[in-house]
Amino acid sequence: MIRNYLKIGWRNLTKNRSYAFINIFGLSLGIACSIVIFTIVKYHLGFDNFHENKDRIYRVVTEWHDDEPGTSEAVPSPVGRAFRSEFTFAEKTARVISYNDALVVMDAGSDRKKFKEESGIAYAEPEFFDIMHFPLLKGNQQNFLSTPNSAAITEKLAKKYFGTEDPMGKTIRINNKTDFIVKGILKDLPNNTDFREEIYLSYQNLIDQSKWLAADSNWGGVYSGSHCFILLKQNATPAQANQALAQLVKKNYTGRDANVWHFRLQELSDIHFNPDFNGSANKKYLWAFTLIGLFLIITACVNFINLATAQALNRSKEVGIRKVLGSMPKQLFWQFIAETALITFFALLLAIVIAVVSMPFVNQLFKSNMSLQLLQNPPLWIFLLVTGVVVTFLSGSYPGLVLARFQPVMALKSRLSQKHIGGFSLRRILVVTQFAISQMLIIGTIVIASQMHFSKNTDMGFTKEAIISLPIPITDKVKMNTLRTRLSGVAGVEKISLCFQPPASGSNNSTGIRYENRAEDEHWSINVKNADADYLSTFGLKLVAGRNFFPSDSAREILVNETFVKKLNIKSPQEVIGKRISINGGSTVAPIAGVVKDFHNYSFHSEISALCILPDNSNYRTCAIKVNMKNLQPAMAAMEKIWNETYPDYLYSYEFLDERIARFYEGDTMTLKLIEAFAIIAIIIGSLGLYGLVSFMAVRKTKEIGVRKVLGADLKDILWLFGKEFTRLLLLAFVIAAPIAWWAMSQYLQEYKNRISLHPGIFLLAIAATFLIAAFTVGYRSVKAAAANPVTSLRTE
Known part of the structure; x- marks a missing residue:
């Protein structure tokens, strides 16, 4: 039976190729976007999940409870020492002081090699590698950073510096000041970690970099690269540690400082996402992208339902004959579900191809190395399976029910009309849904682009153009x-x-x-x-x-x-x-x-x-x-x-200040480009569906158009015949989309202390753009219908 359903489905698809193309291509775009979004979300949610004791790893952070509250992911350097010596909650405590950029020099006879490492360096206490799981390929895990002038580098840097030679025991000079002996080779860092330093140096050499930090006595200052990590004992709780940290403040601060300074633990899983502590991602954006992916799939399904219910009238005689020959309603329903499953299957295959082709561009945008890993990614296959089943039943159920309830007598006499498929009101709702989703994405694109332009071009109170920043020893x-x-x-x-x-x-x-x-x-x-x-x-x-x-x-x-x-x-x-x-x-x-x-x-x-x-x-x-x-x-x-x-x-390197400041908004630029891409895809999907729907209407109204032209209707009258309905639906969609987009963009702009205002021009521009796109799509097909010779359409009457 299933084989027969699929055979009939294949025959119908090859018979109605334009209908099949619109549905397969539209669904594949929506599913491809959802695959890319699933990969992005999975990648970010997996940050630093590979550490063995991830649920017990915390970072100590600073909060200032003042008239103007402030936060920092860093702490005064004495905090780690005090926590280790005065409290028993921690199984391990480690301080890490990181610095951006580093000059690495190696003397190899007359050949002196110099490298600039943008990932920077970190002075780390040995316990850091007991807390974090960064596997050591060579060296003794227990003591490789316990002595002065010892260093650990990643496998990638070892090959870069020493080629095929054994790097163990070799000397590297950092910033032309201090020589370090390589005593450990770390396995290359995974892509999804926030700890990007590839050179770790003995904490005992911190004095070579900063006497102020190495003095370990200044409680009143915070350097942004000074971090303290804790591995809590299994029976200890963060609340206990936070209470202990409060006592630490009372002991080391006096007067108003004792009320202003606060230290607390931050979960490892929160480091990547918390913008208050310089997190590199934002969970709100991930959930927003997930919602957009859902919207795009819904938009593609809306296309399918619209076209399938409209196409039902063309299949009325087929359904009538099947019913006369004994087909039950449920058999007709499952036959249409099988056809939908066939379309969804081809859409999934095409979506995977589109997603694979898109990933290099996504990685370039995010400066990452994400991969679909099709053969080693069970969560993705589960996602695709669930998506395929949901899309099949979401798209196929209603058209299947419409076909199954046709009366055979009326179907065979071709007396079915719009009211018999019960879909005209539903199709209006679905078209409004498509328009609303497109308009929300267009409004979002305009707002984010406007804020980016404002941020990059508004006077910051100083000159940033034509200034070169040259790092110096x-x-x-x-x-x-x-x-x-x-x-x-x-x-x-x-x-x-x-x-x-x-x-x-x-x-x-x-x-x-x-x-x-x-x-x-x-x-x-x-x-x-x-x-x-x-x-x-x-x-x-x-x-x-x-x-x-x-x-x-x-x-x-x-x-x-x-x-x-x-x-x-x-x-x-x-x-x-x-x-x-x-x-x-x-x-x-x-x-x-x-x-x-x-x-x-x-x-x-x-x-x-x-x-x-x-x-x-x-x-x-x-x-x-x-x-x-x-x-x-x-x-x-x-x-x-x-x-x-x-x-x-030393190596000569420089950067222009305006380019450096532009990097402040890299995350927002990524968001903008993704929203732009999703908005364009939503418009393409919606336009395909709209074109298909208008094409169906043109066929159904062929004789009506012929009669109108014979009675004197001109081109604009025919265009209005098609356009008036969609104009009303577009305006209704705007009424729905505008307040939702206003709320969402207001939340986005709250992240900027200096921001644009949400003025009416943004919303008018969005509806104008949507109207032009819809007018072009409807107008193109309507003109073809209006240009047809009325004699041809009325010849059979």
């Missing part, structure tokens, strides 16, 4: 000044500043601050930027009160921003000039020389924070160079030559 202050002096003489170089980081940066230092003449408990956190006296002129920062500090190698004077003044509840910036402030636990005390106009020191996702700018040449890591773009190429060549002469042991 901090080992030799004499060479640092030599570089600045020589670069200043290059034609095309307009301004130069030595600093820790540009005004807006993902890497920032924070510390506690105490303002003169305030009570002891008036103590809060502030962002610190170390820079020389040319910082303001290089980046175009404006003073609103006071003056710039005088050139100096250390903090004799300090600049603050307007937000700093506002946090003090002082009305005039002039009032703070000359007042002394204390930072870094009292190790730095200096007067305020000037107040800088507010600028954005993070992306537009964050509010402008209180900050201070002070000179400290021991912490300069960047040479910022403002150039004349007209003389860029000769200037760049001269700069590289000067660099190589000044720092022959």
Whole structure:
């Protein structure tokens, strides 16, 4: 019986090829999108799931409960030591201090190899590898980072540095400062981990990188790369550890600080998704993509139901004959389900092909290495099986019931009409659903694109164009000044500043601050930027009160921003000039020389924070160079030559500041491109269905059109005959889509502290776009119908 059903189904598909093509192609697009989304969601939900004790692994994070609450994934470096020595909740505790970028140098006789590792380096305590499951291919798991000057590198880097030689015992030099002996080879990191460092160094050598962090005594400052990980004992709970951390605050902080500073545990599974702690993904977006994938499948199913119920009239005689010959309604129903299953099967095959072809583009967009792994991915096959069954019954049930209830006498006499298939009202609902989904996606695309344009082009309060950020070694202050002096003489170089980081940066230092003449408990956190006296002129920062500090190698004077003044509840910036402030636990005390106009020191996702700018040449890591773009190429060549002469042991690398800031919005750009793709696919699916539906209407109305033309109807009358119904449905869809899209986009924009407004023009543009697409689709087929010779259509009457 099933074989017969499939045979009949195949015969009907080959007989109605355009109908089959529209359904198969439409379903395959919807299913292909759902496969890609399933792969993306599965990839992100699997981040760091491979660790053996993942349910007991936590990271200690910082929260500031102040007038302006703040969070950080980092903690003061003494937290890990105190937690290990004072509490018994942890089976293992490990501190990891990471730094972006690293220069790796190897001496091989006369051949000196230099590599820049953008994944950075991490100074890690040995217990880190007892907490995390990063398998060691070579070396002793118990002690490979327990001695000074020991290092572990990944298998990939071992091949890169040493080729076929055994890397164990070989020496690598980090940042031209410290030699490390390779004592461990780690298995290459999986793609779905947030721990991207491929070089781990003994924590005992941290003093070579930062004396401040290595001192292990500063509770008042947080460096964004300073992390502490905990493996809780099996009988311990996070609540117990959080209570212990609260006691740690009371012991090490006084006055208002004891109420402001909070430490708590963050689950390993939350690290990848929590935007408050610099998570690289957002679960809300994953669920939104899942919903979009569902919408696209529904849109494709709507096409099928619409076309199948419309096509039912053309199959009325076939159904009538089958019923006269004894076919039962349930047999007709299952025959149509079999046809639908056949269409779904071909759609699934085509969807897999489309998904496989699409994955390289998806990986390029996400900078990942996701794969469908068709032969080794049982969850995907289960997903495809469930999708196939659901689509088959969702798409085939209603048309099957419509066919099964035809009266044989009326079917054989061709007296069936729209009312007998009971589908006209349903088809209206389904078309409205398609239009609504398309309009919601179009509105989402417009809003996200508008916010991206706003973020990338709105003034951040400083100059970001034509500025080169050149990382510099901090080992030799004499060479640092030599570089600045020589670069200043290059034609095309307009301004130069030595600093820790540009005004807006993902890497920032924070510390506690105490303002003169305030009570002891008036103590809060502030962002610190170390820079020389040319910082303001290089980046175009404006003073609103006071003056710039005088050139100096250390903090004799300090600049603050307007937000700093506002946090003090002082009305005039002039009032703070000359007042002394204390930072870094009292190790730095200096007067305020000037107040800088507010600028954005993070992306537009964050509010402008209180900050201070002070000179400290021991912490300069960047040479910022403002150039004349007209003389860029000769200037760049001269700069590289000067660099190589000044720092022959270091690699020359640079980046333009505007490109660096654009990376703040990489995640949003990915979201935009995905939404754009899904919106286009939804429009294609909807347009295919609309074209098929109008084609069916044109065939059913052939004689009506002929009569109208004989009676004097012109082209616009025929177009209106087809278009008026869809215009009403489009407007109804907009009424449904607009409030849903407004709510969803309002939630999206809440993630930006500086954002666009949802004005009516966005929604009008969306409905106009939908109307034009629908008008083109309906109009194209309607014109063909209107151009037909009425004599031909009326000849049989």
